[in-house]
Amino acid sequence: MNQTTTGARNAARSSIAETLSWSRELRETFALAWPLVIAQLAQTALFTTDVVMMGWLGPKFLAAGTLATTFLVPFLFAGTGITGAVAPLVAQARGARNIKAVRRIVRQGFWASAIIVAVLTPLLLQIRPLYAMLGQDPDATILAEQFIQLAVPLLFPALGVIVLRSLLSAFNTTRIILVITVAGVLFNALCNYTLMFGNFGFPRLELRGSAISTLATNVLMFALFLIYVLTHHRFRRFHILHNFFKPDWFHLREIFRVGTPIGLTVLAEVGLFTAAALLMGRLGIDEVAAHAVALQCASLAFMIPLGLGIASTVRVGNAYGRGDPEGIRKAGWMAFILGTGFMAFGGLSFVLWSHGIVGLFLDHTNPANSNALTLAASFLVVAGVFQLADGAQVVAAHALRGMSDTTVPMIVAIIGYWAVGLPVAYILGFVANWRGVGIWIGLAAGLAFVAVVLVTRFAMRERLGLLRSRS
Structure with missing residues (x-):
């Protein structure tokens, strides 16, 4: 280790003025997390708006839109998992006061994005032959x-x-992040209302209008974020687009080294829910529509511990970068307490008010929706039961990411979701003939397995040597 690096590390360690008390850690975590939580809720509201308006078009369009998004989302989330490695890497660089690395990491994040797009685009265009092989409804x-x-x-x-x-x-x-995300939600809702239903003189494009709206919203949000980073005095000093076409192989490899397991972890989880949607598709249109409604509600609740998890990645990453084991401990457990506390409340709400909640998505006055409404309410009760496990696993996974510990959590996720969750879903859904409820119980089993293992891993982080490289 050269003198410059040693000096930077010593300066970083000396910057820890004091070990934060639990009350101060709560304030720091909350200040960082609350805009992220609301932004995550708003981000999900983009999809929720689509689902609600697809439901207004009718069960046929809701089922088709669900099939489209359940095919797109696993690939998209896998990509965002990889590029999401920028967060812990930048947080660690900031904690170690290695500011020069920040620009390089962000620049290579864009490179990684371009590589991911080149790989995923041809796969996504194969949706029709793949769904035909899986026996989905042709229309x-x-x-x-x-x-x-x-x-x-x-x-x-x-x-x-x-x-x-x-x-x-x-x-x-x-x-x-909150401001731009909320702007995106409002823009998406307006575009959906305009293009899906043919308002304000535009043609009625139905499901195609939803796709165009989603594309336009993502372009707008990216442009707004880029303009902010390039013009704000705190970030323009990084010159993130300087020498944009100059490769930095070390940081590009780091993004894929840390991010690929994250992407595969996300893919394993989202893929489980995609597989559940496909299993629902074999049961009927009403089951698919009901699954879409229940999943959207569960996803909205999930955004709160997810936002707290993102905050824990930053807090843990900062502490890891500056060599502060006590900071890691308090940052991780505080996010865990907040995340599981909310999910306990959310789960109880799902159990007590399931019928009223699903009535917001499907018109209860339409007799054609009666079966889908009943199914969605029963699915939501099961979703309420596994909320604690869902919150625990996402916060634990993000805390571990702050220490660049991503490979073992990936293995745990693959085993939990695909060797536990999916088999239980199939056996209960089709062998035991519990149908949709059985499939949702399988989802709960997979989440519970992953939660127990990852929380245990974070608790044993020092014994497992996860802090060794920063000692």
Whole structure:
């Protein structure tokens, strides 16, 4: 280790003026997390708006839109998982006061985004033959293909948003994330209302209008984030686009080294829910529509511990970068307490008010929706039961990411979701003939397994040597 690096490390360690008390850690975590939590809720509101308006079009369009998004989202989330490695890497660089690395990491985040888009685009365009092989409804598949063909160009701006959000989060600048995300939600809702239903003199494009709206919203949000980073005095000094075409192989490899397991972890989880949607598709249109409604509600609740998890990545990453084991401990457990506390409240709400909640998505006065409404309410009760496990696993996974510990959590996720969750879902859903409820119980089993293992891993982080490289 050269003298410059040693000096930077010593300066970073000396910058720890004091070990934060639990009350101060609560304030620091909350100040960082609350805009992220609301921004995550707003981000999900983009999809929620689509689901609600697809429901207004009717169960056929809701089912087709669900098939399209359940095909797109796993690939998109896998990509965002990889580019999301920018957050812990920048946080660690900031904690170690290695500011020069910040620009290089962000720049290579854009490079990684371009590589991911080149890989994913041809795969996404194969939706019709793949769904035909899986026995999905032909009419719904055709509509889903139309959606995907129009929505594919959103990949790069969507991944670029993650890169820029990671930079802003690592520097505790989260309110602008909230502002831009809310602006995106409002813009998406207006575009949906205009294009899906043919308002304000525009043609009625139905599901294709939703795809165009989603694309336009992601382009707008990326442009706004980029303008902010390039013009704000705190970030323009990084000159993130300087020498943009100059490769930095070390940081590009680091992004893929840390981010690929994150992407595969996300893919394993989202893929489980995609598989559940496909299993629902074998049961019928009402089951798919009900699954879409229940999943959207569960996803909204999930955004709160997810926002807290992102905050824990930054807090843990800062402490890890400056060599502060006590800071790591308090940052991780505080996010865990807050995340599981909320999910306990959310789960109880799902159990007590399931019928009223699903009535917001499907018109209860329409007799054609009665079966889907009943199914959605029963699914939501099961979702309420596994909320604690869902909150625990996402916060623990993000805290571990702050220490660049991503490979073992990936293995745990793959085992938990695919060797535990999916088999239980299939056995209970089809062998035991519990149908949709059985499938949702399988989802709960997979989440519970992952939660127990990852929380235990964070608790044993020192014994497992996860802090060794920063000692």
